[in-house]
Amino acid sequence: MKNPVLNGWLIEIISALFILLFVYTGISKLSEQNNFRVVLSQSPLIGSKANLISWLLPITELLTALLLFFPMTKKWGLMISLALMCIFTGYISYMIIATSHLPCSCGGVLKQMTWSQHLKFNILFTALAGLSLWFYQKNKRFIAINRQSRIPA
């Protein structure tokens, strides 16, 4: 898309969606931290690191939401969002393929989803994160090109 205003709006909407997602799941995981830790400990990938991850993950989500909130750090927020979504998607894919018993460690409303629904949800958000970063880079290049081509008075 060559319209920088539209690109800008898309970046803002996607960032807001990620802020909503991360603040919601971060708060949910912290308020049910004990349950979350118990379920994580049942995962073959996580096991003994469950206590560390049960604190680290929601705090990372909330910090990422903070980075997305401020324009100066939005790019870093989008990059971390993409990384987190790739990790979550990989984890869910592994659990679906490799394990027979699937616990749920999701927060709030997401707990109502099945594992395959959650996988589709994560794939969608991973794509959104990648798309917003791509728009971000396009907008930067557009602005840089226009700055260079400006003829001084």
Added chain:
Amino acid sequence: MKKYLMGIIAIVLAVGFSAFTLPKAKPSPKNSSTTLIWFEVDGDTGEALDPDNGMTSPPLDCGVSGSDYCARALEYPGEVTYDGQYHIGSGVDITTDYDDQLFKN
């Protein structure tokens, strides 16, 4: 301010959704006329192993920390009925409506 508007709306919505969708935390009975009745639960799912066999105190091998669910408590009267034995009331879901829980030591 305009550039922060969408972020503020997102945060407000997230906090609002969290308040409505998180399970209620009731660690102790509301008043002296209610008591907690304990049911042993499945370690993985948290479902009651025997919904017609509630106890007035939790099993000895349950504690505040552990890797599997051990026992969950519901309030009597209200969520539990009594006819010589304590039963989980109809419409009560022990996986979401519990008032306290312990883990296998």
